[in-house]
Amino acid sequence: MFETVYSSDEWPPGERFDRWREMITQSYLPSVVSCDEAADFRGVAKVLQAGPVHVATLRLPALQVLRTPVHVRRFDPDQYQLAVTLQGRRTMAQGGLEVAPEVGDLVLNDSSHPYESWMLPDRGAVETITVGIPRAALPLPRMKVDRLLAAPMAGGTGLGGLLTQFLVRLVAESESYRPQDTVRLGTVVLDLATAVLAHRTETGGAVPPESRQRVLLVSINAFIERRLGTVQLSPALVAAAHHISVRQLHRLFLPQGTTVSEWIRHRRLERCRRDLLDPRLAELPVHAVGARWGFLVCGGLQPGFQDRLRDPTGRLPAAKPAAADQAAGLKPPEPTRCRPVPRLVGVVVHRELPGLFDAWAVLRPCWFMQNFTDTIETAAGKAGSVSSAPRTLPPSSCAP
Template sequence: MLTVGSADTISVPASERFGYWHDLVARESVPMRIHSAHAANFQARAEVISLGEIVLSSWRYPSLDMQRTSTFIRRSDPEMYEFALPLSGHGGVEQERRTNLFTPGRFAVVDTSRPHQSSHQGRSRHEGLLTTLTILVPHGLVPLHPNKIAQLLATDIPATEGMGALLSNFVHQVLGHPEQYQERDVPLLGIVARDLVSATLAQRLDLTEALPTEVRGHSLRVRVKAFIDEHLGDPDLSPGTVAAAHHVSLRSLHRAFEAEDQTVAEIIRTRRLDRCARDLRDPLHRRWPIHTIAARWGFPSQAHFSRVFTAAFGMSARAFRNSPSAPDRRR
């Protein structure tokens, strides 16, 4: 699985916890001046995953204020953009004379090479530890002009729609389930992170066409796969409807997937079959008729479903459901 660096202030004496956290932030993110009403007994935890030059982190801490001054920047400047996604609490962020709210469901964007400050508070005294997910991306990896990106500093980007939602899903998935990946996946995960960050910024700036062809193509594939997963139950889902939903020609869609192992039609079919197989295995769905499960995942024709399922798994759906030795995956 991916290597996860973790640290918990509970491992050091109470009097040393705030200093330990201060050093941890400087080492795993960037040096900051930190103030907290909980400094006397600072209970916090961090988990960090390195994807090559890009770093994903999950931070849990009590209410605090942070400031990165010119002095800190002169001492250490890794030249990074930071995307911060709070999962709880509320606060604010300020950079380049621009101030914005720091709220759950929205990425805050800052440049570590420029002074900035932020605050993060619980909504009540009883809220407990706050959580923020962050992405650190080197300036040089983002194929957009710095002056354009500067327009987004201390602004927020929705993490629930568009490219921001895909970026949020990626960060949650990797940080929440590192056991699903191997160290050999790090280079690919780093490329995915870079392209999602670049596409998120470009979409916000209306500069998608300015991205390199490689980045645009990868971004399109990621969006298409997410769209397919969201619409598997629609029997009308097809390469044509996918292309229309993403405002590209069918030819362009097929071209984008030329280097993939599967065509768009094959992705739709295999993911539908995987969902059907999962439901057939699920005890909670034991009483569901097979045709109901098939229709749920976009197979309205029982005869067609029976034919493609048998071809994929080597047995009928009924035999698959009743056999303890049925394959978990398609052939």
């Protein structure tokens, strides 16, 4: 991911606003920028060049931006700008219309026409994400799209919600992307923006089939993420929610090199991994971690779990020292007093989820010793009918 960061902290306090204004004029769009807090100006801009689009994140104080016809003639990238406000208020005027969208709403403006914008901070700052979309890359009638200029569009639900969620995650995780990811991610942003504008202009027929398919896949992934803790989550449920057949759903996942069930299981394992590494959840029993993310008490957590737990060097996380256990709220082991272990946890979990159980012991040694030392044998002795070999539960009782 190619990201450029501009921060006012890079410049001396007395020069920050002037340098920022110069940067905006030369690197972004020529305009007149004014600020009531110029003496103590603090601003940050992050610009991601993602394939066909660019995504700019701005965090600014109270600010006014005026782009005049002179500025348009000086330089015009010929693009639409679709912006969402995450914090504070941003009022925008273009083409004789003025809009003050709520936080989370989307607003469209056009670089080829003059406009004016006011930033009204909340808790000291305004934060926005703006997508720059080349007009030539948008397969929609220009006259119909122009009717959306300076008009609020819902960014919390439907397609607008999908776009906003994707943008927030994109900028939050920008450092983790590789350069080769840029075109793919930028294409998804363009597809989602196109879908939002096509829905508002009722020009869905102009959207290419491959673009509609990519938007559908983003919608499906978002649906899965919201329901990972639901045991009933399945390919059939996902397909029904999106009004497609299960066969069509599987075809969508074929280019991803995985199946729907495998993807659900992968995302659930990642959530379990995150919880195991979270000291705030140190007292949560191992079976509860799985149940929290849709796993029943079966072998669904075992295969490959340790591989997902390993760091980039291939090692499992080191055991916490006693001080870290105490800081996390874990009590030291009591050799002479051990709480009884239920047969379900002490035997079934231990034998059917060895990968997760061993990882749990590595991550939380004090909890493991306190709850399981010298008690698994006792529980196993009481459950004489339990075989030493792992049981195989009916497929219907296991999560995907």
